[in-house]
Ligand SMILES: O=C(O)CCC(=O)C(=O)O
């Protein structure tokens with residue numbers, strides 16, 4: 001019972017209390033006065049609580065403060081460079097507090113209009129700066145960026161038509177968590193903006209972080225994504241971390257160059273939104289991409 005008291009605020013009818021009590025005076029006057037005299041039990045609180053129970057007098061514990069909650073340390077792996085990042089399934093409250101953008105909750109509200117910088121390209125706050133920084137740190141620590149070639153052993157078909165310099169979530173043990181993220185966060189906004197499309201849980205075989213650099217891969221030529229819809233999360237900022245960059249939708253003749261770290265684009269994949277990654281002219285641009293429902 002004490003366990004639950006610390007979890008939340010409220011009032012509970014309990015079989016035993018100790019240390020501090022408040023007693024209604026009419027109980028004392030009514031002859032229901034508890035007894036401290038039970039043979040063989042030394043602890044006064046235990047004796048007293050038993051006597052109250054025997055007389056049918058209820059005891060309550062009340063709590064108006066939030067003292068915190070229990071964390072689950074079972075899967076916390078200190079050998080990882082960002083152990084917290086891997087905790088969505090096991091410690092969701094901490095994870096959301098650390099990684100979900102404070103304005104994301106409002107995006108789910110049917111009355112909140114989601115920005116559309118280009119036709120059918122939605123743009124909204126999703127994750128925190130800590131998420132962006134930890135994602136980049138995990139990927140740079142792993143360090144095995146693809147070489148940008150068409151042949152790619154990580155893919156089921158072994159071939160990528162429009163390759164990027166990237167690391168897949170699968171390579172750093174984050175594929176399963178990412179599926180949960182798509183289902184519990186991304187899907188909710190998808191169902192709101194692309195009305196009448198339902199696919200639960202979302203499926204995605206390609207979830208990866210892309211690195212653009214002038215001397216490595218500065219840009220990405222126009223292509224369609226192998227997805228029903230794509231999410232493209234900015235992990236860092238133009239004019240701070242790099243110059244140039246952004247995403248251009250060719251048919252719509254519309255570019256988004258003022259992307260913001262922690263905000264994601266969500267756009268249709270394989271037919272209407274032919275798009276390209278614009279050249280990064282200095283610095284490094286990082287984005288996180290998912291091709292949802294291929
Ligand atoms: O650079 C961008 O924002 C576009 C990235 C992209 O289209 C892709 O990775 O498929």
Ligand SMILES: [Fe+2]
Nearest residue numbers: 223224225275
């Ligand atoms: Fe793309």
